[in-house]
Amino acid sequence: MKSNWRRMMTALGLGAALASSMVVTGCVVRARAGVTTEPVYEVEESPPPPREEVVTVRPGYVWVRGNWEFRGGQWVWRAGHWQRERSGYVWEAGHWERRGNHYQWIEGRWEMGGRARVERPQRQVEVRDRTEPVPEPEVRDHRTERPHHEVTVSIYPTQPPPAPRVERPAPRAGYVWIAGHYRWENGRYEWLDGHWERARARMHWEPGRWQRRGNNYVWVEGRWR
Secondary structure, eight states, X not given: OXXXXXXXXXXXXXXXXXXXXXXXXXXXXXXXXOOOSSOBSEESSOOOOOOOOOOOOOTTEEEEOOXXXXXXXXXXXXXXXEEEOOTTEEEEOOEEEEETXXXXXXXXXXXXXXXOOOOOOSSOOOOOOTTSOOOOOOOOOTTTOOOSOTTTOOSSOSSOOOOOOOOOOOOOTTEEEEOOEEEEETTEEEEEOOEEEEOOTXXXXXXXXXXXXXXXXXXXXXXXX
């Protein structure tokens, strides 16, 4: 009896350890396991058709299309956003893929293979979902972009930016809030709203900032560290 009891406890211990390792390594969880506010990446229900998102071409950036996420027991739309091009890489869009009797989310990623592909739509359409905040386009790097009227607009401002606006976003599990800031565009400061970005394992977000260099003010981009 004692021997059988030890075997049973050992089996239970191994099962618990395996379940723990699956959680730590981000293993796929089926939707029927329960209602959760975290996105579920393997479901038995097919996702709805993608929403139409038409945006104006932005040189130097790639548009990452929006996608459906399964959270809280229902499908929630996550709007698309801009990412800066990477030289020598191509953006492979994420997608839901059917595997047997379920659907699995395949995350988008940068692949080596030449210049990034840029979609070229004609107009800009704002698509919002009432259930959660919508990520805003990423900020521009004014040290590399040139304004449309170079002879009249300075790339670097000589006056400091206004005080940042107060933003109070509600907490969002699995995401990091990138605070809004003023940017220098067309010869004046313009406010760029903050946005959400997915949290990255073992990394933290270092916010961007305006820095005085000589008689000018230069925007230093935020980054993951």
